[in-house]
Amino acid sequence: MPFIKHTENRLYHYCKFKTAKDYILPSNNLLLNSIVKTNDPRENKHFVFDSVYRGMTLLEVQKKNEEVNVLLRKNCKALCFSQDYLHRWGCASSQMWAHYGGNHTGVCLELDMEEFIKENPTLDVSLFRKVTYVDYKIRTAFDPPNNNPFDHKEIDYTTADKMGLENYVLSSFRPQHLNYFYFTKNIEWESERERRVIHFGDYSGR
Numbered sequence: 001m002p003f004i005k006h007t008e009n010r011l012y013h014y015c016k017f018k019t020a021k022d023y024i025l026p027s028n029n030l031l032l033n034s035i036v037k038t039n040d041p042r043e044n045k046h047f048v049f050d051s052v053y054r055g056m057t058l059l060e061v062q063k064k065n066e067e068v069n070v071l072l073r074k075n076c077k078a079l080c081f082s083q084d085y086l087h088r089w090g091c092a093s094s095q096m097w098a099h100y101g102g103n104h105t106g107v108c109l110e111l112d113m114e115e116f117i118k119e120n121p122t123l124d125v126s127l128f129r130k131v132t133y134v135d136y137k138i139r140t141a142f143d144p145p146n147n148n149p150f151d152h153k154e155i156d157y158t159t160a161d162k163m164g165l166e167n168y169v170l171s172s173f174r175p176q177h178l179n180y181f182y183f184t185k186n187i188e189w190e191s192e193r194e195r196r197v198i199h200f201g202d203y204s205g206r
Contacts, residue, residue, distance in 0.1 A: 011081040011111040011195065012090040014100035020107040032077035032199055035182065047072070047181075049155045056157065064157060064165065071169040072181055079197040081111070083130075095191060113195075123197065131194040132179065135187040153177050170200075 013030060024030060047069060051061050082090040090096075091108045101108060117123060153173075160168035174181070182198045 008083065009113045010084055010090060011113050011116060012083065012096075013079075013081050013109045013111065014096050014106065015109070016102040016106045020109065024109070030079055032079045032197070035073055035076040035078050035198070038078060038080070047153070049152050051155050051157055061157070064160075065155075067165060068155060068169055068173070071166055072174060074170070075201050076182070077199045077201075078182075079199070081195045083193045083195055085191060085193040090193060093191065124199075127178070127182075127198040129179070129183045129195065129198075131189075131192075131196060132184050133187045133190040134184055153180065 015024065019031075047065075049065050049068065051065075056064070082093065082096055084090045085093075091110060094104075097104045097106070097108070100106070117125060117128070155173060156168075159172075163172070178198075183196070185194070
């Protein structure tokens with residue numbers, strides 16, 4: 001068999017057979033799901049934040065942190081694809097078939113990424129990115145400084161009080177750390193070679 005060069009332009013979307021038959025193919029639409037339904041527990045956990053604040057107790061800061069975690073996922077939906085990986089086709093991953101393809105009984109749809117973007121003119125391409133995979137190792141004394149994936153993001157609660165917490169998170173804090181919160185997964189999922197669409201809003205179709 002001749003060598004076939006893989007291309008960045010191929011996207012693969014795994015799903016159950018019933019999902020493809022009843023929803024995707026009849027309407028030619030792909031469905032967005034809540035970000036909390038993704039498979040990496042890191043994406044569903046409550047993040048811990050460093051805080052800049054004045055006049056609040058530690059307990060009050062912890063409560064604010066809980067509110068921030070809720071706001072980070074507010075109306076956040078995702079559409080996930082796989083891509084070709086090294087010498088492997090993106091449609092030929094046993095792991096992907098087991099996790100997303102109905103345990104090998106489902107469907108893998110192949111899309112042309114350029115055509116997908118053209119057919120969805122309202123798509124915010126800045127929120128259509130590859131996932132970064134991070135090795136969350138325990139930091140040792142031999143690691144260089146500022147190279148710790150566990151570094152916490154800092155919330156300025158003094159500014160948040162002036163702007164209003166929801167406005168601050170949605171208009172400032174969340175956009176500043178998009179990659180960290182929505183396009184980063186544990187290195188254990190690296191073989192998925194995921195590229196995803198993130199959408200903030202109530203829209204649930206393609």
